[in-house]
Amino acid sequence: MKASNLEIIRLNNLKLGAKIISEQLKHGLHLGKKTGVGLEFEQYRYYEPGDDPKRIDWKYFSRSGKYMIKESQTESHLNIRMLLDLSGSMNYEENGFKRLDYAKNLIASLAYMANQQGDALSFFTFQEGKVSQKVAPSPKAFQRIIYQLEQDQASGSWPISKQDFPELKSKQKELIIFVSDFLQKESEWIEIVEQMRHPKKEIVLFQILGDQELNFDQKGNFKFEDLEGNRSIDLDGETVRTTYNEAIKSYLTNLKKAFHLPQVHYYQVKMSESIAEVITRFLADRQL
Numbered sequence: 001m002k003a004s005n006l007e008i009i010r011l012n013n014l015k016l017g018a019k020i021i022s023e024q025l026k027h028g029l030h031l032g033k034k035t036g037v038g039l040e041f042e043q044y045r046y047y048e049p050g051d052d053p054k055r056i057d058w059k060y061f062s063r064s065g066k067y068m069i070k071e072s073q074t075e076s077h078l079n080i081r082m083l084l085d086l087s088g089s090m091n092y093e094e095n096g097f098k099r100l101d102y103a104k105n106l107i108a109s110l111a112y113m114a115n116q117q118g119d120a121l122s123f124f125t126f127q128e129g130k131v132s133q134k135v136a137p138s139p140k141a142f143q144r145i146i147y148q149l150e151q152d153q154a155s156g157s158w159p160i161s162k163q164d165f166p167e168l169k170s171k172q173k174e175l176i177i178f179v180s181d182f183l184q185k186e187s188e189w190i191e192i193v194e195q196m197r198h199p200k201k202e203i204v205l206f207q208i209l210g211d212q213e214l215n216f217d218q219k220g221n222f223k224f225e226d227l228e229g230n231r232s233i234d235l236d237g238e239t240v241r242t243t244y245n246e247a248i249k250s251y252l253t254n255l256k257k258a259f260h261l262p263q264v265h266y267y268q269v270k271m272s273e274s275i276a277e278v279i280t281r282f283l284a285d286r287q288l
Contacts, residue, residue, distance in 0.1 A: 005275055009101045014146050017105050018112035024276035025283070044068045078119040078175050079137070082107050082145065085180030086127040088228035090154035092181070094210035094271050102208055102271050103179045104149045109279060110177060115142035123148060124167070126180070126192075128156035131165045157228035160186045165195060173200040182207045182255060190258045197261065204282065205259060205266045214252075214270065216244050 002024050008017040047056055047067035055069045084107060090100040107123075114121055123135035123145045134148045135141050176196060182189045182205070196203060212218065218237040225232045252268070259266040265285070269278050 002274070002276065005102065005105075005271070006096050008105060008275070009097045014104060014108040014149055015112070018108040018146075021105065021109040021276045021279065022112055022116075024274075025280055044070060078114070079172060080111075080114050080119050080121050080175045080177065082111060082121065082123045083176060083178040083180075084123070084125050084149075084152070085158075085178075085182075086125045086152055086154045087158045087180075088155050089181050089183050091227050092210055092213070094212060097271075099181060099208050099210065099271060100154045102275065103206075104152075106206060106208075106269075106275055106278065107177070107179055108146060108149055109275060111142050111145050113279075121145060125152060126158065127154075129159045129163065131167055133167065158184075158188055160184075160188050162188075162191055165192070168192070168196045169198075171198055171200060174202075176201055176203045177206070178203065179206045179208065181209060187258070190255075193259065193261075193264065197263065199263070201263060203264045205264065206278070206282075207255075207266065207268050208271060209268065210271045214248065216241050216248075 003020055008020060011017050011020075044057070044060070045068065047053075047069050051069055057068050057070050060066065060068050084103060086100075090098070090103065092099045111121055111123075120137040121135070121141040122133065122137050123141075125132050125134055134152075135144045138144070178193070180189065184190070193203065193205065216237070218241075220237050221234060222237050223232050223234050256266060256268075267278070267282060
């Protein structure tokens with residue numbers, strides 16, 4: 001039986017949780033793979049002019065009379081930059097755990113897989129208007145990312161004023177994985193993604209949202225708190241339901257349009273979704 005998100009988060013052990021989640025994934029899915037000459041058989045394809053005749057499977061030819069070439073799976077080593085939003089809204093809680101807990105386990109699991117296949121890892125956080133590199137690429141980057149994730153806490157707000165971050169503008173070939181709720185007052189997160197864009201980069205955005213954030217259906221009186229400020233307000237759930245649901249639907253529709261960019265892949269994720277299933281969906285898309 002697969003462990004639930006809550007069970008994994010309650011382990012309070014990101015490394016163990018990452019291992020459990022990776023074992024739940026479909027066999028053979030990798031962060032990056034290409035087909036070529038390698039050790040493990042992947043598939044046959046027809047011989048084409050220009051192919052090395054030595055790659056023809058002559059045993060297969062003797063049985064079928066067809067000139068076929070064996071292809072195999074070889075791992076493509078990647079430079080992977082992990083980014084985590086640490087603004088206060090990441091403390092939103094639903095289903096018995098915080099959004100930040102979900103985000104940490106998602107990043108830890110992806111970092112675990114990348115480490116297993118020898119990819120170069122680095123880790124950055126966003127908090128109160130500052131981008132901080134917490135872990136630089138090194139042979140021990142995975143262990144350092146796990147340690148840093150265990151220490152990091154979410155607080156404060158991200159300023160709406162446009163800022164320039166040179167550290168996000170590298171021109172090297174890399175895969176960027178950015179985990180956030182992408183809830184913004186104006187267009188601050190969109191502007192940051194725009195800063196990172198480059199033809200050599202692939203950017204993957206995971207937007208983590210609670211089920212009630214996506215479709216509020218509660219009745220009764222509630223105290224709504226601003227997790228990035230000190231404000232709170234008492235409202236009747238049924239009264240605000242229609243207005244809220246229309247507003248969040250419009251916001252997410254516009255956000256999806258804004259993120260519909262070359263080399264940018266946007267995933268909206270519910271906190272009730274299995275982390276393993278989310279990663280499986282992402283990795284399956286990468287194989288296409």
